[in-house]
Amino acid sequence: MIPNFSQAEENYIKNIYHLQQSTGFVTTNELSAALNTKPASVTDMLKKLKLKKLLNYEPYKEFQLNALGKKVALGIVRKHRLWEYFLVEKLQFGWDEVHEVAEELEHISSKKLIEQLDSFLNYPRFDPHGDPIPDSNGKMSVQQQLLLTELPLNRFSEVTSVGSQSTELLELLKHKNISIGTRLEVKRKFSFDQSTELELENKVRVNISEQLASVLFVKEL
Amino acid sequence: MIPNFSQAEENYIKNIYHLQQSTGFVTTNELSAALNTKPASVTDMLKKLKLKKLLNYEPYKEFQLNALGKKVALGIVRKHRLWEYFLVEKLQFGWDEVHEVAEELEHISSKKLIEQLDSFLNYPRFDPHGDPIPDSNGKMSVQQQLLLTELPLNRFSEVTSVGSQSTELLELLKHKNISIGTRLEVKRKFSFDQSTELELENKVRVNISEQLASVLFVKEL
DNA sequence: AATTTTTTTTAGGTTTGTCTAAATTTTATT
DNA sequence: AATAAAATTTAGACAAACCTAAAAAAAATT
CATH class of the missing domain: 2.30.30.90 (Ferrous iron transport protein A (FeoA))
Structure with missing residues (x-):
């Protein structure tokens, strides 16, 4: 089974995931800018994520999530986008207001919670910004809305x-x-x-x- | 305005609140047992909560939340119970399964989230265990179900x-x-x-x- | 190819929240 | 009232996640 990760770890994983969508690789500086932390702190965390076998990383080189890392990232993205959908569809939030709140909600760990939420929302395929929501196996519609x-x-x-x-x-x-x-x-x-x-x-x-x-x-x- | 508190602080506040319901006062040992932390750690936090003006506390004495502390506590209790209600009513959780998840959800900070959730749930007055849910002003039905x-x-x-x-x-x-x-x-x-x-x-x-x-x-x- | 600039890492601190062990204070017992 | 026991606090450490400043490596420029 996949262990749980701290909120900080999850934020790193999610940001690496998004950054590597373009070129497949991420640099320390890019990530540090995305997270608003200093490059030195990023290096610390990279070592930890490597140790936890989520990341392909060698000092001074670009890095990327490995298969496990990507799987974990997709789980976080899934939670984030499902919560955004919930906030807009059920709680009358505007699209522009949901991101911050979803940043918090995405770290709630209960597996049952997210599966039941998905079902309650009727398995939406896209979040309120048109981004695809991964299903419980990490699969998502390729085409962006x-x-x-x-x-x-x-x-x-x-x-x-x-x-x-x-x-x-x-x-x-x-x-x-x-x-x-x-x-x-x-x-x-x-x-x-x-x-x-x-x-x-x-x-x-x-x-x-x-x-x-x-x-x-x-x-x- | 009331500032935000860390998850650890919130857990202390909430537990003090519940413990002081019976006799009005709480001891270090009681709280340490409720939180599953060592008494020494509790003492540290008590000093911090006193500094933040939430707690009446003098070394070696019993302590209690002051008015502000109680207000903060009621906000946390409100969130906890509303989420429990949501989990049971909307996500098909059993009463027995909700507590743990609500322990996480109660720390989500968005004020708008909780007000909209309350409205979405139609302002329930009792959670699935029969405990009263404080309203946005901290008032709740006295009579327990x-x-x-x-x-x-x-x-x-x-x-x-x-x-x-x-x-x-x-x-x-x-x-x-x-x-x-x-x-x-x-x-x-x-x-x-x-x-x-x-x-x-x-x-x-x-x-x-x-x-x-x-x-x-x-x-x- | 040598030098400068940029990027990244290392080394050493800080804060939050925890711990253990020892010291102190309060409470209970003789 | 003296002593023993229990509760609480203090002192000193530790892990996580951040920081700054300096060192090292890689990339860019001359």
Whole structure:
């Protein structure tokens, strides 16, 4: 069984994980900047994580999480994103307010807690920022969700989720003939009001407001 | 504003609070036993809590939380019990499983989190063990709820809540003519099967099983 | 290739919260 | 009231996680 790790250890693991997503390797300075700690402190912790067999690390070299380290990291990411989803969906937090709180909640250790939470939330696949939530085996959807506001022009895409369940929003979406699964392309953006012209699957064009575009998640096809 | 306290400090505060409920005062040894730490460590922390103006403490004397200390303690108790309620009501935990997890969750610091959670849970007044949940001002219902199994003979009492929402339970309660608000007295307990004979408000007598009695909360009148 | 700059590590401290062992104070017993 | 026992505090250490300052290694520049 995987042992428990301290909050500090978990923060290092999680940050290494995120940093190594780009190039596969991380440097002491990068990590120290991400964690807001001095490089000397980072070195200390790297030795400890190596000792605990989570990290490939040799002095003065770049480092990376090994298989076990990545597994642990995915568990933390899972908790973080599930809690974010919970805060937004159930406790009426805004997307922008959840990160800090989730930073604390992600360190709660109960395995049962997180499995029951996942089930209670109905196994969401993406957090409120569109990032994929690893399942209990660490698997997650590869494709990141984008906000419609971030989608470039003329890319085929599909609506994957909406950032709120309010009846007002659902009413509007019904009117515009948009629902989960609707395929669309962004054809134009009007800078005056940031409104967006979409082309739906049936070639119909609709114009949607910035407020609406900013609560629609899509994935590119 | 009240500052934040470390997890260790919070655990001391909470335990002092509970211990001083009986006699109003706590001794170093009592607290050390409750916390599973050595008396010497307790002394260290007592000095710190005194310095932080939470505690009335003089060397070699019994001690107690002052007004501020009690306020802080109630905030922790509030969080603990709200989380317990959440775990049982929303995440299908059994009463017996919640304590440990709540011990961790009670240290999450976000004020907004706990207020939103309270609202999400619909401002429950008692936790799954029948203990009252302080409101955001630290006020709580004085009367503790009891399990019907704990109620002495011939005491007027009123059903306040049921420990589960299962349809099976509700079906049985309907059959027995018992609901929230029903007034009753325990008239006899049969040691063979621990079943209980109740007298309801209309003088009707019913016999209920131990399983049923152990999910009914009552308050004495 | 030599030198400078940057990065990383080492060495030695600090704080928090714990411990053990010894000293002190309080309480209980004779 | 004197002594023994129990409770509490003090003194000195230790681990975790951080720090600063100096040393060492690696990378960049001349």
